[in-house]
Structure formats: C-alpha cells, structure tokens
Amino acid sequence: MKTFAAQIRVPATYMRGGTSKGVFFHVPDMPPALQQPGPARDAFLLRLIGSPDPYGKHTDGMGGATSSTSKAVLLCKSTQPGHDVDYLFGQVAIDKAFVDWAGNCGNLSAAVGPFAISNGLIDPARVPQNGIATVRIWQANIQKTIISHVQMNHGLVQETGDFELDGVTFPAAEVKLEFLDPAAEEEGAGGALFPTGNLIDELEVPAAGNFKGGRLKATMLTAGIPTIFVEAAAIGFDGTELQEAINGSTANLAKLEAIRTAGALRMGLINAPEEMSRRQHIPKVAFVAPPASYTASSGKSIGVADVDMLVRAMSMGKLHHAMMGTAAVAIGVGACVPGTLVNLAAGGGARSAVRFGHPSGTLVVGAEAVQAGGQWVVKKAVMSRSARVLMEGFVRVPV
Numbered sequence: 371m372k373t374f375a376a377q378i379r380v381p382a383t384y385m386r387g388g389t390s391k392g393v394f395f396h397v398p399d400m401p402p403a404l405q406q407p408g409p410a411r412d413a414f415l416l417r418l419i420g421s422p423d424p425y426g427k428h429t430d431g432m433g434g435a436t437s438s439t440s441k442a443v444l445l446c447k448s449t450q451p452g453h454d455v456d457y458l459f460g461q462v463a464i465d466k467a468f469v470d471w472a473g474n475c476g477n478l479s480a481a482v483g484p485f486a487i488s489n490g491l492i493d494p495a496r497v498p499q500n501g502i503a504t505v506r507i508w509q510a511n512i513q514k515t516i517i518s519h520v521q522m523n524h525g526l527v528q529e530t531g532d533f534e535l536d537g538v539t540f541p542a543a544e545v546k547l548e549f550l551d552p553a554a555e556e557e558g559a560g561g562a563l564f565p566t567g568n569l570i571d572e573l574e575v576p577a578a579g580n581f582k583g584g585r586l587k588a589t590m591l592t593a594g595i596p597t598i599f600v601e602a603a604a605i606g607f608d609g610t611e612l613q614e615a616i617n618g619s620t621a622n623l624a625k626l627e628a629i630r631t632a633g634a635l636r637m638g639l640i641n642a643p644e645e646m647s648r649r650q651h652i653p654k655v656a657f658v659a660p661p662a663s664y665t666a667s668s669g670k671s672i673g674v675a676d677v678d679m680l681v682r683a684m685s686m687g688k689l690h691h692a693m694m695g696t697a698a699v700a701i702g703v704g705a706c707v708p709g710t711l712v713n714l715a716a717g718g719g720a721r722s723a724v725r726f727g728h729p730s731g732t733l734v735v736g737a738e739a740v741q742a743g744g745q746w747v748v749k750k751a752v753m754s755r756s757a758r759v760l761m762e763g764f765v766r767v768p769v
Contacts, residue, residue, distance in 0.1 A: 387479065392478050449508075453515065457509050473512060477694065501522055516548065536668070553593050563593060573588050573632040578624040579622060586605070590653075601715070702737040705737070737750070
C-alpha cells in the first residue's frame with residue numbers, strides 16, 4: 371500500500387480584521403522552510419487556504435472562497451527602527467495556484483496590533499493595563515508605516531464593544547488606524563500619488579462585455595493601493611449596485627476587467643495586457659457616483675443625506691461585499707484632492723474626510739493631502755475598523 375507523508379502542524383490564529391478574515395502566523399513558530407519567501411511557503415499557504423479550487427468553495431481548507439476570506443498574514447518583531455512589528459500579507463488566489471504579495475490588506479491591518487500585543491511582540495512597558503496601546507506596524511509588502519490604536523482592558527486586548535462596522539454582523543471594540551504616507555511605491559509609479567501626473571486621464575479601453583469601448587475618464591492614484599476610479603454613469607451603472615448585479619454578469623465583469631487592464635497599462639504597472647493574470651490583487655478598479663438612496667445588502671436603508679458619495683470596488687475579479695481597507699484609503703485621499711473624479715462625485719471642493727456608501731452600508735475615511743512643489747502629497751489617511759480572534763491553536767496542512 372502506498373504511504374503518504376503526515377500533515378504538518380503549525381501554530382496559527384484565525385482572525386477577523388475589518389470586513390476580512392485570515393490565518394495569522396508568528397513567523398518564528400513556522401517551520402524554517404516556510405519562514406522565507408519562495409515556492410515552499412507559497413505551496414503551504416495555497417494548501418492551507420484550499421487553493422486552487424475548481425469548485426470555488428474552499429471546502430478542504432481554511433479559506434472562505436471569497437477575496438475577503440482567502441488571506442494569510444505573517445508577523446514577527448520588527449527589523450525596522452521605530453517599529454514594533456513587521457506585517458507581511460498574502461492574498462491567496464481561489465482558482466489559481468498563486469499567492470499575490472504585491473499589496474497590503476487594509477482590513478486585516480486592524481488585527482495586526484491586537485495579535486502583536488496578545489502574542490508578546492510588543493514591549494510590555496509600552497502596553498497599558500487600561501486605555502489605548504499604540505502599535506507601530508511596518509507593512510512589509512508596500513514598505514509603509516501603519517499606526518494602530520488598540521483598546522486595552524485589565525492587561526488584555528479589548529475585543530468586544532459597541533463599535534458597528536457596516537459589512538460586519540456584530541459590534542466589537544474600535545481599532546483606529548493611521549496609514550502614514552500611503553502612496554504606494556509600485557514599479558512605474560515611483561511613489562507618486564498620481565503616477566501619470568494628472569488628476570484625470572483619458573483611457574483608451576477596448577470593447578468588452580456590454581461595453582462598447584472607447585475613451586473613458588479615470589482618476590488613478592496609489593494611496594493605500596493603486597486604484598483606478600471611473601464614473602459609474604460612464605460605464606452604465608448608477609453606483610447603487612449590489613454584488614449580484616455585477617458578479618452575476620459575465621459582461622459586467624469583463625467590462626470592469628478591461629478598464630482595470632487599461633488603467634494598469636497607463637499607470638506603468640504592467641507592460642502588456644497578458645500580465646494581468648498575475649495581477650489579481652493590484653490595481654483595484656472602482657466606480658463612483660453622487661449620493662443616492664439605496665437598500666444595502668443587509669436590508670439597511672441608505673438615504674441621500676447619509677453619504678457624500680457612492681463607491682463600488684472590485685477585488686480579485688468580483689465586486690466586494692463592502693469595501694477593502696486599502697481601497698477605502700484611496701477613496702479618502704481621492705475625495706480630499708479637489709478635481710479628481712472621486713472629489714467631484716462627493717460635490718467637489720476642499721474636504722478632510724468623506725462618508726461614502728458601499729454595498730453593505732457606509733464608511734467614513736479622513737485624509738491629509740497637501741500640495742508640495744506643485745505635486746499632491748498625502749501625509750496620512752485615518753479610519754476605524756474592528757478585529758477579534760476567531761480561533762487559535764494549530765493548523766494542519768498536507769505537504
């Protein structure tokens with residue numbers, strides 16, 4: 371009878387952060403071969419999540435078969451001066467044997483501080499028994515700093531509370547996040563907030579799905595994550611769409627992917643369209659619209675007066691059920707720079723924060739953007755999320 375190797379057993383924590391879930395690892399607790407980047411680590415994470423899965427269910431893994439739930443986080447004490455913890459994020463593809471290390475997950479960023487405190491990665495002298503603990507996070511994927519403000523209660527991370535986040539069913543304790551200097555250092559962008567140098571560009575988008583193609587106005591920026599913003603009306607939408615309206619239409623998915631590809635080419639993120647098969651996570655594409663009333667996926671009524679604008683964003687080829695944290699940073703920054711399509715959808719003019727409507731409800735994001743030497747520079751973006759431990763122990767993974 372043929373024999374097979376036993377599963378390996380690795381300490382892990384399953385956590386929700388914002389509107390995402392992921393498997394968290396303390397890097398020194400992992401087998402040596404998995405502590406370094408490369409095929410072995412990628413293969414481990416793919417099998418952990420249950421990918422690639424042609425059934426699209428992740429039945430034989432820890433993933434949830436959505437972009438929000440097929441994620442892994444690797445953490446360790448920071449090697450960077452002035453930081454507490456190094457945070458590396460892996461977005462695991464669902465139907466492909468591919469782990470995308472190109473960007474951050476803003477939602478899971480909310481769980482990094484709580485994990486670091488609970489697992490002894492922060493100097494105890496800096497963690498109050500009660501009050502707010504400040505954790506300085508080095509986001510290793512994009513080489514940026516995130517500051518997390520975590521509530522403490524009798525020496526433990528406070529996870530329960532009354533902070534409500536649309537897209538998350540139950541209330542929890544608030545975690546405030548500051549994303550410092552969030553313009554991404556992507557190749558082709560050079561760290562510029564607007565990689566083309568323009569607040570609005572015209573893209574030449576080929577016909578796809580039910581889209582005839584042609585020239586399309588777009589705002590492309592790199593804050594939080596490289597994102598391409600277009601006007602909902604220009605592509606046949608009104609900004610109130612829920613997931614089924616987009617994800618249930620192959621024509622709509624093709625249209626949005628064609629826009630994403632055209633934007634990636636203009637931003638210098640790819641050299642040819644065929645490279646997009648390895649670019650599922652970056653860039654994002656989103657469509658914006660002025661305020662309108664709609665019923666969120668939870669059944670909650672959103673009125674015109676409840677929001678400054680509407681935004682719908684794509685993640686890993688599907689409309690996100692709420693809003694990615696990194697895309698929320700891009701929205702906040704775009705809204706605070708007068709003259710972008712995001713800002714114009716919100717009514718135009720100067721502002722320091724925006725409340726936008728997404729499929730699950732609303733979200734407020736603040737940003738500090740200034741002009742320096744004729745260029746827009748974003749100092750930081752601020753938003754609140756929540757996080758909690760769902761399970762801790764060991765994962766068992768065939769290798």
